[in-house]
Amino acid sequence: MPIPIFDPFHAPGGALKRLPLLKAAVAFIATVCLCLCGLLYLQLEQSRRYDLESARVASANLTRAMAQQAQDTFLQTDLVLASLADWMQIDGFGPALQPRLQTTFSRRVQSLEQLHGLFLFDKHGQWVVTSFKSLHRGPGIADREYFTFHQQNASLIAHIGPAIRSRQNGEWIIPVSRRLNDQDGNFQGVLLAGIKMSYFDKFFKSFSLDDKGEMVLALSNGTLLARRPFDEAKIGRSLAQEPIFQHESQSMTSGNVTIRSAVDGVLRLYDHQHLQAYPLVVTAAMSEEAILAGWHDRAFKSILIVALVVLGICLFGWVFLRQVRNSERIEADLRKAQEALELIATHDSLTGLANRRLFERALDIEFGRGARQRSPLSLVMVDIDFFKRYNDTYGHVAGDHCLAEVAKVLKSCCHRKADLAVRYGGEEFAVLLPDTNLHGAMALAEQIRQRVIDTHITHSGSPIGYLTVSLGCYAFVPSSLDSIEVFIQRADAALYQAKHGGRNRVAALSTEGGPDPLERSDR
DSSP: OOOOOOOTTSOGGGOSOOOOHHHHHHHHHHHHHHHHHHHHHHHHHHHHHHHHHHHHHHHHHHHHHHHHHHHHHHHHHHHHHHHHHHHHHHHOOOTTTHHHHHHHHHHHHHHOTTEEEEEEEETTSOEEEESSSSOOOSSOSTTSHHHHHHHHOOOOSOEEOOOEEOTTTOOEEEEEEEEEEOTTSOEEEEEEEEEEHHHHHHHHHTSOOOTTOEEEEEETTSBEEEEESOOGGGTTOBOTTSHHHHHHHHSOSEEEEEEEOTTTOOEEEEEEEEOSSSSEEEEEEEEHHHHTHHHHHHHHHHHHHHHHHHHHHHHHHHHHHHHHHHHHHHHHHHHHHHHHHHHHHHBOTTTOOBOHHHHHHHHHHHHHHHHHHTOOEEEEEEEETTHHHHHHHHOHHHHHHHHHHHHHHHHHHOOSTTOEEEEEETTEEEEEEETOOHHHHHHHHHHHHHHHHHTOOBOTTSTTSBOOEEEEEEEEOOOTTOOHHHHHHHHHHHHHHHHHTTSSEEEEEOTTSSBOSOOEEOO
C-alpha cells in the first residue's frame, strides 16, 4: 500500500484537477482566429452586397435617364412630324408649296439637335422635299422598311423603323415616319425624320461606364438601334434570342438581372426599361468586375490585415505553446524525480519493499481508520532463520540475493492493495494487514513460510538444509488509547516465540498478550 509524499503539483485531496493548459491554449487561439476570419467574412459579404445593391440602384437610375432621354428625343421628333403632317394634310405639298416646305424643314432640323434631316416622299417613294438645299435625286425609297410599312398600314401614328444609312450623306440614322393621306384617306406619301445615331452615341458617352459595360437602345422586337460601345456590325441585329432580351420580354416595364454574356463570358448586371409612349427599350449593363473593383481592393487590404493579425496570434501562440510544452516537460521531469525520491525515501533499495519510514506512516493511518471503523488490524513479523550463518557461509552477495528472494515471496503473497510488505531491518521483514483478523494473518504467514521453503534456497547452516523463516502474528481492533509501539512489540514477541520454539514456524500472540495455542511448524 504505497503512501505518496506531498505532491506540490496537485491540490491537496485531489479534488481539484489541473487544467489542460496546452489544449485550452490551442482551443483559445483557434477560436480567436476563427472569430476574426468569421467577422472578416461577414464584413466582406455585407460590403459586397452593399456594392451590388448600390450598383443596382445606379443601374436603375441610368436606365431611367436613358429612357427619359430617348422618350423626349422621339417625342420632340414626333411632334415636329405631327405638325408638318397636319399642315400638309390640309394644304398638300404641290410644287408651289415645296420651296416653303423646304425652308420649314430646314428650320425645324436646325431647332432640334437630334435631327439629321426631314424628308418628304410621294406615294411612289420618290423624293419631294428635304431639309437639305440640294434635293437628292435617286431611285427613291420604295424599298425601305418604313415606306412599305406605311403603304400597308392605314395608321397615322409615328413609326420607328430599324436604323439605316441615309441616302443623302451615308450617315447612320434612326427613321421616324408618318403616313400622309389625301382628303379621301388614300395613301399619299411618307414624311420622314431621321434621328442621328451619333446623337445617342454622344448621350451614352456622357455617362461614366466601365470598359466592359454596355448601353443599348432597341426596338421592342429586339432590333438594335444604338449601342455603346458603337459597333457598326451589330446595328440592325436582332437581340430577341439573347438571354437578357428574353428576360426583358418576360419581365414588366423595368427590372434588373445578372447574366453571363454568351459572347464574351463577362458577368454583367443588366437593367432595362420600356418606353411608355413608343415601342422601344433601353438597356444598361455594368460588368460585375467593375462593380466590385472597389470591393476587391478593400477585401484585399482587409484580408491582408487580418492575415497579419492571425499570423501574429499564431506566432505568439506558437511561442506560448512551446513555453507550455517546456513547462510541462520540466514538470514531468520534476514529477519523475519526485516519484524517484519518494521511492527512495519510502522503499528499500535492495528488496523493493517498503521501508520503516513508510511502515510507520501506514501504521499511523491504519490505526486511525481501524479505530473509526472498528475493523481488525494484523501484523506479521518475519525473520530469516540462521541468516548470519548463511552470510558467513555464502558471503554477503549471496546474502543480498537471499533477502531479495524472500522479498519476492512476501510480495507474491500480498494480494490486496492495502497489504504492505516491509523490510523492517537486516534479515527481518513485516507484513501489515488491514481488515484482517488473527486467523487470516496466520493463514498468510503459513503461506509465506511454505513458499520460502519451496524456493529451495540451499542453506547448509540450517538443520533441514534449506532456507526457512520464522513468523510471529498479532491482531487486534485498535482504539484511540492503543500504542503503535506496543502493537509492534507484541508481534515481535510472537516472532520471538516462533524462533524460541525451534524456528521455521508461525506463532501468534493473543489480544490479551499471551501466546496463541495454535502454532504451525514444519516438524
